Amino acid sequence: MSLLYNRKVLLGVSGSIAAYKSAHLVRELIKRGAEVQVVITDAAKDFVTPLTLSTLSTRPVYSAFIEDEQKAYGVWNNHVEMGLWADLMVIAPASSNTLSKMATGACDNLLTAVYLSAKCPVFAAPAMDLDMYANGATSDNIKVLEQRGVGIIDSDYGELASGLVGKGRMAEPEAIADHLEEYLSSTLPLYGKKVLINAGPTHEHLDPVRFLGNNSSGKMGAAIAAAARDLGGNVHLVLGPTQAALDLKGIKVTRVTSADDMLSAMVSEFTDSSLTVCCAAVSDYKPVSQAEHKIKKSDEGNSLTISLEKTPDILSTLGKMKGDGNFLVGFALETRDGESYAKQKLIKKNASAIVLNTLGKEGVGFETDTNEVSVYTVTGKTFSFPLTSKIALGKSLLELFMSEFNLSDA
Ligand SMILES: Cc1cc2nc3c(=O)[nH]c(=O)nc-3n(C[C@H](O)[C@H](O)[C@H](O)COP(=O)(O)O)c2cc1C
Structure with missing residues (x-):
């Protein structure tokens, strides 16, 4: 979902030839889920009609403090209210005239009065001919702002409405919307932080068609990954072979098959990761060797013996690599003495916390959409999360890790 979803955006349109692109910008912002209120200068109305912009934004377009038809009723457009209503204000195109008024505080029209009243973050996309753009007055105004x-x-470099080529083209509407989204993501608590997660099963092949594996769906890890993404994290998910439908939008995914593949993917991504969560159901053993061709059913005897060897211990390997800036969380599944094993695992593997899955209850485990867990931290704290959806649990766990490890301050 776009970060612009449900955001209130004030779009100021001033008198540049690029004003025709503001119709496209309204559509782009609405497509990303924003509510858009347009305020237009008189000069801009020569380039794009208020009717076009009000139709696309589904709101009246405001231009004057008191519109002609309001005069008889003593009604006026409250610039202060509009300035307070908005989550973001963007002036696109911003003409050299409007930039100059913004820089000096002149407010002889509704747009500049709303700008002066706005409490929200304000953006401006300058648009003008190259010489107007290069003029020291314009560049000084931009610097002041x-x-x-x-x-x-x-502004972009390129062909201008005058036919000249240079800097001064308004940034494209998609780029303006992306810029606003980038700003919004920079305000999120995990912005700039890398979160590394592994999830799903591993398949340890006996031959080209058969493997040792398990029913892990990867849903729990994907839920934590989605929660980290929604809080602005730069999320990398190392995912074992699963057919489950997972929400992986905006998440960097490395698909792996075996425990060995998963280990090398995790090791290569670990050092700069602020938070690493190991919730993959990694096979503990793998066949000592993999047959080159499908193992045939033998006519002799009733049994087949396969020699197994241990797979690498991913959590332990990362625990040995862990520095001060890496917080490492492992998942555990025990059929008995869960708490005691989880606490031992915490120390033995040098983890920051262990999440213990509850076993033997309806609605918990591998393929379900729900789960119930307890968390043991290296600082000696215990947290219990009752049965809930894996999506909700992913969010709660991530919030716990953020607060326990001070992730948003680090
Ligand atoms: C055809 C035409 C194109 C114009 N294009 C621009 C432009 O791209 N950028 C700009 O800053 N001014 C441009 N102007 C000048 C502005 O429209 C003029 O400075 C106006 O006063 C701006 O008013 P406003 O800032 O209140 O909208 C253009 C004028 C005309 C007639």
């Missing part, structure tokens, strides 16, 4: 915290969405 940047110093005051206005986010300048830089």
